[in-house]
Amino acid sequence: MELGAHSSMRTVILEGGNILRSNSLLPVKSSPLIVRSVFALALLTILALCKPVFSSAASLTGDSSTYIQSREQADGSKVLGGYEYLDFAVQDIGSETVSFHTGGWLRQDFETAEFGKESNSDLQYSYLSFKSKIDNTVVNLGRVMVFEGVAAERVDGLYARTDLNGGFGISAFGGSPVETEINTPGNNLIYGGRLSHQMGDIYKIGISALEEDKDSLAYRKEEGIDLWLHPLTNVDITGRSSYNDITKGWMENTYVLMLGPFAKLRLDTTASWITYDNYFFRTTTSAFSLQNGLITPGEKVRMLGETASYPITDNVQITADYKNFDYVIAGNANYYGATIKYTVPESGSAGFGYHNMDGDTDTLKYNEYRVYGSKKIGKFGLTADVLDVVYASPVNGVKNSYSGSLAAMYDLSEAWKLGADVDYYHDPEFNHDVRAFVKLLYHFGAKGGA
Amino acid sequence: MSGPLSSFSTILAPKEGLNNMKTITTRMVFLTGLVLILGMYGCAHTTSMVTQHPVEVTGFPICSDCHTDWRAALDHTSDYYTRHRFYAEQQSRACNVCHKESFCSDCHAHREELKPSDKYQDSPERTLPHPGDYITQHQIDGRINPASCMKCHGRSNNERCSECHR
Numbered sequence: 308m309e310l311g312a313h314s315s316m317r318t319v320i321l322e323g324g325n326i327l328r329s330n331s332l333l334p335v336k337s338s339p340l341i342v343r344s345v346f347a348l349a350l351l352t353i354l355a356l357c358k359p360v361f362s363s364a365a366s367l368t369g370d371s372s373t374y375i376q377s378r379e380q381a382d383g384s385k386v387l388g389g390y391e392y393l394d395f396a397v398q399d400i401g402s403e404t405v406s407f408h409t410g411g412w413l414r415q416d417f418e419t420a421e422f423g424k425e426s427n428s429d430l431q432y433s434y435l436s437f438k439s440k441i442d443n444t445v446v447n448l449g450r451v452m453v454f455e456g457v458a459a460e461r462v463d464g465l466y467a468r469t470d471l472n473g474g475f476g477i478s479a480f481g482g483s484p485v486e487t488e489i490n491t492p493g494n495n496l497i498y499g500g501r502l503s504h505q506m507g508d509i510y511k512i513g514i515s516a517l518e519e520d521k522d523s524l525a526y527r528k529e530e531g532i533d534l535w536l537h538p539l540t541n542v543d544i545t546g547r548s549s550y551n552d553i554t555k556g557w558m559e560n561t562y563v564l565m566l567g568p569f570a571k572l573r574l575d576t577t578a579s580w581i582t583y584d585n586y587f588f589r590t591t592t593s594a595f596s597l598q599n600g601l602i603t604p605g606e607k608v609r610m611l612g613e614t615a616s617y618p619i620t621d622n623v624q625i626t627a628d629y630k631n632f633d634y635v636i637a638g639n640a641n642y643y644g645a646t647i648k649y650t651v652p653e654s655g656s657a658g659f660g661y662h663n664m665d666g667d668t669d670t671l672k673y674n675e676y677r678v679y680g681s682k683k684i685g686k687f688g689l690t691a692d693v694l695d696v697v698y699a700s701p702v703n704g705v706k707n708s709y710s711g712s713l714a715a716m717y718d719l720s721e722a723w724k725l726g727a728d729v730d731y732y733h734d735p736e737f738n739h740d741v742r743a744f745v746k747l748l749y750h751f752g753a754k755g756g757a
Numbered sequence: 758m759s760g761p762l763s764s765f766s767t768i769l770a771p772k773e774g775l776n777n778m779k780t781i782t783t784r785m786v787f788l789t790g791l792v793l794i795l796g797m798y799g800c801a802h803t804t805s806m807v808t809q810h811p812v813e814v815t816g817f818p819i820c821s822d823c824h825t826d827w828r829a830a831l832d833h834t835s836d837y838y839t840r841h842r843f844y845a846e847q848q849s850r851a852c853n854v855c856h857k858e859s860f861c862s863d864c865h866a867h868r869e870e871l872k873p874s875d876k877y878q879d880s881p882e883r884t885l886p887h888p889g890d891y892i893t894q895h896q897i898d899g900r901i902n903p904a905s906c907m908k909c910h911g912r913s914n915n916e917r918c919s920e921c922h923r
Contacts (some may be wrong), residue, residue: 429869432862452861454845461867486867536787543849560906593919710889
């Protein structure tokens with residue numbers, strides 16, 4: 308797909324939808340000045356951090372999770388896959404303020420090649436972190452996750468934030484975006500920042516922006532405002548607005564008013580407006596493309612919701628919730644229901660929930676029931692979970708879709724746990740399907756000298 | 758030129774027309790802002806948040822049980838799942854006091870093949886996305902509120918989506 312033509316100094320890509328697809332991330336071929344600046348800064352940061360020679364008292368903590376999954380794919384083929392998830396952190400490298408964090412997984416298939424590949428892997432995050440004891444200064448370098456205002460991104464690059472004087476705070480990030488199925492020639496770059504101000508416990512407000520470039524052209528340009536407001540005791544407002552600077556329209560305005568607790572009762576009211584043309588402007592999967600018919604171009608939705616929760620006792624809570632979806636094109640839908648939960652931390656839990664979806668079409672009419680319970684006796688834990696969805700009209704000839712799971716977990720020691728789950732499904736896609744899941748979990752955390 | 762970031766990149770990578778009044782003005786605004794920020798950084802003397810919560814918390818934390826300041830808003834009540842993003846976007850370092858990065862990446866992954874509800878089948882009290890066999894239900898949820906899917910699957914973690922949505 309042609310990306311567009313230069314009209315002046317910078318040109319945006321005007322078409323929505325997918326661009327060239329690949330399963331690999333694109334390396335930055337020729338870094339523009341900003342990338343070089345970011346990495347020069349990062350290098351200086353590393354040198355500064357490494358100046359105090361690596362000393363004793365570094366500590367290593369982490370988790371290893373080994374899973375074996377047996378299931379059937381939609382095409383009828385069987386899958387037997389082994390997964391290894393590993394994450395760990397090395398704290399106090401040289402000083403108390405420097406640490407290293409990494410996490411990732413790999414999969415090996417023993418039968419059918421899932422997703423067309425016998426094996427797969429991913430580095431989820433991996434970065435060197437500096438956290439100052441003053442000013443909440445943080446500098447992360449590597450594959451970092453960034454959550455700052457409009458940015459909820461994974462970036463191979465640098466993230467930094469700090470407090471400023473007078474209640475202000477500032478953050479910035481930059482690097483190569485970590486996304487799937489994106490492949491364009493030339494540069495891939497994302498950068499942005501957020502400026503915030505907090506006044507004690509009364510409010511916190513932030514303005515943020517990001518720009519993502521593909522092949523040196525602006526692919527995404529978003530700006531936003533985020534807010535937390537606490538005007539009175541037991542009254543909170545939080546939410547955000549985000550603006551698409553390419554389509555020149557609001558992507559989303561979502562705010563939540565939280566009241567309570569008043570005699571333990573909490574009321575949360577949500578109001579949200581989303582404009583599809585702006586919100587789904589850039590995606591890397593056709594499922595969200597405005598061009599292929601699944602996402603309706605021109606659609607807008609307003610969502611209003613109310614949630615009331617009340618703890619009957621310290622361990623029992625009831626919750627009632629209601630959501631109204633008002634679409635410009637598709638009509639209306641209401642989702643409402645209630646749940647009751649019983650929870651004793653480290654011991655067990657139980658719950659029952661009922662929800663009804665009432666939309667304008669038969670496919671948006673169903674009743675949903677869920678009941679679950681878990682109990683831990685000594686080193687042994689057992690969990691049962693049943694989910695039942697009854698459609699107003701049959702889907703693929705199935706009106707009652709249900710699944711049940713039974714999970715057992717045994718603590719071999721403080722560090723090791725062994726578990727197994729068995730799931731049964733009867734739904735419009737699988738007439739009868741049994742799945743098995745075995746897990747071996749290991750938590751490690753040991754002090755060690757350098 | 759539109760948007761603050763365009764201005765930023767223009768400053769760092771000026772092309773032609775350095776004598777252009779607009780470019781000079783932008784540079785001056787940028788440098789003034791930089792000096793201001795450095796000055797404000799130099800004058801800031803806040804104490805950093807702890808990196809680890811000093812007391813072990815079990816179950817769903819009700820922060821207001823102990824905290825009466827802004828942290829009280831972080832109570833993990835029944836609908837916290839739907840609004841946790843606002844707090845993460847504003848003060849992710851507060852999340853990091855209790856949560857490891859892998860806690861986020863269980864759902865917010867670059868690539869992920871296992872559903873969180875499969876990995877944590879033994880924790881049914883947690884509100885984890887995609888319970889049961891989600892193949893049928895995702896068609897309904899996707900029509901009701903596709904924006905809720907977009908956050909995790911819009912630009913990443915969508916290899917599984919592309920099996921059917923080619």
